[in-house]
Amino acid sequence: MEINERTAHWTQTLQVSGYRLTAARLSVVNVIAASQKALNPMDAYLLARQECPGLGLVTVYRTLEKLEELGLVVRVHAPDGCGAYLSAAEGHEHLIICTHCQRAEYFAGDDLHPLMDRVAAEHGYQIQDHWLQLFGICPECRENS
Ligand SMILES: [Zn+2]
Ligand SMILES: [Zn+2]
Structure with missing residues (x-):
């Protein structure tokens, strides 16, 4: 899926689930959807703040949790822990x-x-x-x- 397509799919899925997409939440969605690397919340925070300077770390955590709950992102398991997030696979x-x-x-x-x-x-x-x-x-x- 292209990045734009993925972002559109995610925002639509979030809205359908009743999630209110504020500018702060959207900045997190954009960063994760566009990333080729697994991002931990701090990585996502630093990147998303460039788009939304008022962003708080708690919002990053909550948005990531919501994306995971909806199956849009997965947690990557790594030797240093399981705290990084990546777009979910399409299929098996x-x-x-x-x-x-x-x-x-x-x-x-x-x-x-x-x-x-x-x-x-x-x-x-x-x-x-x-x-x-x-x-x-x-x-x-x-x-x-
Ligand atoms: Zn490399
Ligand atoms: Zn398999």
Whole structure:
């Protein structure tokens, strides 16, 4: 989804859910929707303040929570915690995250079925779901190192 399209989709979803989009909340929405990196609330705060100088950190937290509640953003799990947010995947996709610059991308397709079948057989579980995140160094960071 293009950034403009995503922003429009998010603002519409928020409005339909009865959420009042103030300028401050909208600045947070814009920043997260446009970001290629997972942003923690402080990152989002510093970026969104450029658009909305009166923004408060509490508003950032609340807006992120609302976006997460509506399934528009996901929390990224990282070695230093699970506090960063990123646009949710469209469909069944998995994340790859650069450990240098925190750039994040989704990829489709996984070959987990042989593994899941083996684990199911060995442990007697019926597997219902899985969650996968890869970490690495992105092409840009590899070039600059
Ligand atoms: Zn990188
Ligand atoms: Zn999968």
